[in-house]
Amino acid sequence: MKEYFIETYDLNKWYKEVMALNKITVKIDRGIVGLLGPNGAGKSTFLNIATAQLRQSSGEIYVEGSEVWNNPEILKRFGFCPEQEILFEWMTGRKFVRELAQISGLSREAANKAAVEAIKLVGLTEVMDRAIKGYSKGMRQRIKIAQAIVHDPEILFLDEPLQSTDPLVRRELVQLIQKLGRDFGKNILISSHILHEVERITNKILLIYSGRAIAQGSISEIRELMDKIPFTIRIKTPDRKRLATILLDYDFVLNVAPDIENFEYINIRTNNSNAFYKLIQELAVESKVKILEMATLDAGLEAIFDYLTKRK
Amino acid sequence: MEKLYENLTKYEKKFSWKRRFGPIYRLYLSKLISTLFKQGKSWIFNALILLPIIAGPIVAFSVNYMLANEFYSLYSDIMFRGYFGIIIPLFTMYIASTMFNDEKNNRSITYLTSRPIHRFELVIIKYLGYLTVVPLFIIVATLLNYLSFGVLAGLMYFNMALRFMFVAFIATVVYGAVFMLIGLLFKNPLWFGLFFVFIWEFVFASFSPTLRSLTISYYIKSLIVYPINEYGNSESPAVFPGNYADVFVKFGSPAKALTFSVVLLVVIIISIVLSWAILQGDRLRVPYKAGKRPGGWKYYLKEIRSYLITFGIIFLTVGLTLGPVVGMKKAYYSSTITNITILPNWSWYTPGTNTKPSVNDMGWGTMERFTVRKNDSLRFMPRYGYSSNKESFQAALVLCNESTFTKFFESCQNLWFLWAAQQYQAPYDSGLFRQLILNYFNLAQEFLDDSIAKLIFSEVPIETFTSYDDLTTPSISYQASTKTTFYCVLLIIDYIAVPNAEFYGYDFGFVVDGTKTRIGSYVLGFVISAFGVGLIGLAIYSLATYSSKIEIERYEKKVAEFEEKNKNIAN
Numbered sequence: 001m002k003e004y005f006i007e008t009y010d011l012n013k014w015y016k017e018v019m020a021l022n023k024i025t026v027k028i029d030r031g032i033v034g035l036l037g038p039n040g041a042g043k044s045t046f047l048n049i050a051t052a053q054l055r056q057s058s059g060e061i062y063v064e065g066s067e068v069w070n071n072p073e074i075l076k077r078f079g080f081c082p083e084q085e086i087l088f089e090w091m092t093g094r095k096f097v098r099e100l101a102q103i104s105g106l107s108r109e110a111a112n113k114a115a116v117e118a119i120k121l122v123g124l125t126e127v128m129d130r131a132i133k134g135y136s137k138g139m140r141q142r143i144k145i146a147q148a149i150v151h152d153p154e155i156l157f158l159d160e161p162l163q164s165t166d167p168l169v170r171r172e173l174v175q176l177i178q179k180l181g182r183d184f185g186k187n188i189l190i191s192s193h194i195l196h197e198v199e200r201i202t203n204k205i206l207l208i209y210s211g212r213a214i215a216q217g218s219i220s221e222i223r224e225l226m227d228k229i230p231f232t233i234r235i236k237t238p239d240r241k242r243l244a245t246i247l248l249d250y251d252f253v254l255n256v257a258p259d260i261e262n263f264e265y266i267n268i269r270t271n272n273s274n275a276f277y278k279l280i281q282e283l284a285v286e287s288k289v290k291i292l293e294m295a296t297l298d299a300g301l302e303a304i305f306d307y308l309t310k311r312k
Numbered sequence: 313m314e315k316l317y318e319n320l321t322k323y324e325k326k327f328s329w330k331r332r333f334g335p336i337y338r339l340y341l342s343k344l345i346s347t348l349f350k351q352g353k354s355w356i357f358n359a360l361i362l363l364p365i366i367a368g369p370i371v372a373f374s375v376n377y378m379l380a381n382e383f384y385s386l387y388s389d390i391m392f393r394g395y396f397g398i399i400i401p402l403f404t405m406y407i408a409s410t411m412f413n414d415e416k417n418n419r420s421i422t423y424l425t426s427r428p429i430h431r432f433e434l435v436i437i438k439y440l441g442y443l444t445v446v447p448l449f450i451i452v453a454t455l456l457n458y459l460s461f462g463v464l465a466g467l468m469y470f471n472m473a474l475r476f477m478f479v480a481f482i483a484t485v486v487y488g489a490v491f492m493l494i495g496l497l498f499k500n501p502l503w504f505g506l507f508f509v510f511i512w513e514f515v516f517a518s519f520s521p522t523l524r525s526l527t528i529s530y531y532i533k534s535l536i537v538y539p540i541n542e543y544g545n546s547e548s549p550a551v552f553p554g555n556y557a558d559v560f561v562k563f564g565s566p567a568k569a570l571t572f573s574v575v576l577l578v579v580i581i582i583s584i585v586l587s588w589a590i591l592q593g594d595r596l597r598v599p600y601k602a603g604k605r606p607g608g609w610k611y612y613l614k615e616i617r618s619y620l621i622t623f624g625i626i627f628l629t630v631g632l633t634l635g636p637v638v639g640m641k642k643a644y645y646s647s648t649i650t651n652i653t654i655l656p657n658w659s660w661y662t663p664g665t666n667t668k669p670s671v672n673d674m675g676w677g678t679m680e681r682f683t684v685r686k687n688d689s690l691r692f693m694p695r696y697g698y699s700s701n702k703e704s705f706q707a708a709l710v711l712c713n714e715s716t717f718t719k720f721f722e723s724c725q726n727l728w729f730l731w732a733a734q735q736y737q738a739p740y741d742s743g744l745f746r747q748l749i750l751n752y753f754n755l756a757q758e759f760l761d762d763s764i765a766k767l768i769f770s771e772v773p774i775e776t777f778t779s780y781d782d783l784t785t786p787s788i789s790y791q792a793s794t795k796t797t798f799y800c801v802l803l804i805i806d807y808i809a810v811p812n813a814e815f816y817g818y819d820f821g822f823v824v825d826g827t828k829t830r831i832g833s834y835v836l837g838f839v840i841s842a843f844g845v846g847l848i849g850l851a852i853y854s855l856a857t858y859s860s861k862i863e864i865e866r867y868e869k870k871v872a873e874f875e876e877k878n879k880n881i882a883n
Contacts, residue, residue, distance in 0.1 A: 007871070009874060025874070048422075051426050052425070052426070053419075053422050053425060053426060055593050069593075070592060072428040072429060072430055073428070075426065075427060075428040075429075076325075076327060076428040078426060078427075080422070080426040082419070082422045082423070082426070084418065084419045084420065084422065086418040086419070086420045087420055087423065088339065088343065088420060088423070090342060090343060090346035090350065091339075091342065098335075099335040099336075099338065099339050100335070100423060100424075100427065102331065102332075102334065102335040103331075103332050103335050103336060103424070103427045103428075103429060104325070104427050104428065105325035105326055105327045105331060105428070106323050106324075106325060107323075107324070107326070107331070108334070110323040110324070111323075111335075113319075113323070114319075114320055114323055117316055117319050117320055118320060120316060121313065121316050121317060121320075147423065149317075149320065150320065151320075151323075151325065152317075152320045152321045152323070172313075175313065176313060176317075179313065179314060179317065180317070183314065184317065184321070
């Protein structure tokens with residue numbers, strides 16, 4: 001029987017009357033997997049259940065074929081970077097990572113060395129002897145990642161690991177996570193609400209929206225889905241009438257209408273963005289249509305979620 | 313970067329509790345120390361615990377002149393009521409209830425619980441960390457309190473300070489466990505903690521003996537006044553005549569040594585086990601269709617294991633106390649102390665009112681009532697006595713039934729009532745008193761004739777206590793053929809009346825040798841402790857038999873089910 005990274009069967013979680021997870025049944029393959037969803041979709045709840053921080057209200061979850069709740073055996077292989085910002089404030093960064101490494105089975109000397117190395121990996125060497133109390137958000141984020149990787153876990157759960165880090169650090173962290181997944185063969189579940197952030201790390205994603213798993217697969221599949229979603233493009237052009245008449249001849253253009261707020265613009269609704277962009281290029285070159293400005297209005301993640309949930 | 317990470321992969325990992333213990337212990341120790349000394353608001357509570365330091369000099373300066381023992385009696389009062397009643401509970405509440413609470417609320421506990429630790433270890437190590445720092449802090453504070461009091465009064469009664477330090481240690485240990493539990497139970501434990509300290513521990517405790525025995529401070533205070541001798545006096549250095557500790561001994565009926573040691577231990581164990589259960593998220597409710605799960609009832613037993621252990625311990629302790637401890641005691645012992653005082657000028661009873669005099673008002677003796685079951689035997693004996701005029705009296709122990717006693721008692725009352733009314737108008741030497749006494753002797757003689765059993769004596773063992781089991785002492789023994797209520801009366805039957813007051817003091821003991829009671833408590837104790845053993849047994853059974861194998865089995869079944877379902881949908 002094939003062992004999946006994570007399997008869930010009818011996983012439910014209620015917080016009193018609020019349903020955080022609603023009958024999630026998924027099988028996630030090994031490798032780096034992005035857990036994608038808008039704020040409040042249930043990503044953190046899912047991660048917390050997968051790492052035995054919360055207990056599901058009903059249903060089953062297995063990580064590499066083992067139950068996680070009350071099972072320290074499986075926790076030996078876990079590294080978890082949780083969402084919360086508050087750490088053991090009175091400790092220095094180095095001590096924090098060291099003690100946690102030791103709890104995860106390293107000897108005292110090894111933990112000492114490993115802590116320094118892990119901190120170096122996330123680029124915090126300069127501040128590692130300062131109390132965590134004085135750390136900025138980005139530093140906290142990085143020390144959290146350091147404590148998650150210090151004991152070289154086989155399975156990594158990263159809850160929004162890139163948030164509040166600056167672009168430079170972000171790039172390094174992305175590289176690190178990629179390396180861990182590709183070169184060191186770790187299984188990583190990484191949650192985020194920003195698509196392009198996840199896209200840089202992995203192409204396997206699981207979409208969660210209001211407590212339900214709505215799609216699973218590679219990013220390209222999701223992209224394809226995205227292309228089929230009707231979405232609106234706004235164009236600023238002096239010859240609005242001509243452009244409208246040309247566009248309406250194509251069947252992937254659903255609707256052309258002047259913008260209500262500003263008549264210099266027209267809004268075009270299409271269900272095939274790729275074809276539309278190609279067409280616009282051709283028109284600009286061949287028919288000499290002047291296009292001053294072009295922008296998509298609702299092509300974000302929210303639109304995909306909206307579309308997918310309505311489709312269901 | 314790659315090389316750096318490769319280094320991390322090289323370290324050898326070994327999982328043992330020894331390796332985990334050190335870092336978690338250090339972590340909590342450093343946390344406690346930083347909470348105690350580095351947090352601003354902690355100093356409010358730290359100041360609280362050192363409050364008696366200020367009280368010492370204030371007391372010393374505000375009184376003009378005070379005897380050393382009065383001064384230290386005041387110190388004992390302040391410690392007994394204030395320190396052990398409020399300050400220690402408040403301080404430990406703040407420290408212990410935040411131990412898990414803040415970690416749970418800001419969820420930083422995740423960094424520990426996402427690592428290979430049994431949550432039971434977290435509770436134990438945290439409690440050990442608490443035990444390392446806080447009791448030491450409290451002991452030092454208690455010593456400082458003593459020094460501030462004593463420095464102006466010659467540092468006397470050091471053994472009292474030692475006693476307080478010891479009890480403060482025990483109190484910290486017990487309250488720590490309780491408040492750790494409370495901190496886990498409530499999101500904001502401060503309110504419940506304040507209610508517990510002020511309302512429960514302080515106010516409720518003064519309402520009734522039953523409520524009092526449900527508070528922790530009762531057992532802590534018993535610890536302060538322990539030991540109590542046969543005369544009902546405390547030998548503790550903290551007890552001075554008339555101070556709070558003394559009042560507690562006299563009217564608070566402190567718990568016995570066995571009781572408080574067992575109770576406090578059980579409180580600690582239960583708090584720890586329940587903390588574990590809560591931290592682990594064990595569920596007490598019966599899962600739906602529990603019997604039909606692949607793990608079956610074993611799975612459910614695993615879920616409630618910590619509760620099984622908790623209730624097992626409770627039942628076992630109650631059962632053992634009821635059975636072997638109460639039941640093994642051969643008989644039920646009790647003693648009553650009485651002073652018989654006959655005053656020629658009757659001052660205890662105000663004539664002119666319509667209320668008749670009570671037993672104590674009349675001064676001829678005393679009465680105790682005992683209900684004895686079938687086949688139980690009752691022994692009734694003088695244990696200790698003294699008299700101001702030893703040669704001139706005769707007393708009797710009498711065992712009688714209710715009607716005999718009522719008849720005698722009412723006649724006496726009438727006699728005294730009549731006499732008091734007359735004496736109010738007539739002078740003492742009118743011979744009325746003598747007439748009263750003679751009439752009383754006649755009544756007493758009648759009473760003796762009607763009684764079930766009697767023992768007349770003119771001498772009692774003076775100055776040494778007779779043991780309950782000493783069968784050589786003259787005593788009344790009686791075996792009941794049915795369940796009966798006996799009236800055991802001690803009365804003066806003859807003496808020479810002199811103008812001075814006559815005192816006769818007695819301690820007389822009862823021994824109820826109750827086979828039935830004993831068997832009853834044995835059986836009940838056995839049943840309850842057997843239940844407790846059963847619960848603990850179930851917990852051990854689930855520990856021994858429940859394994860992840862069942863879970864894997866269950867998992868495979870689930871997967872198969874799911875695959876089957878998918879196939880059907882595909883078809």
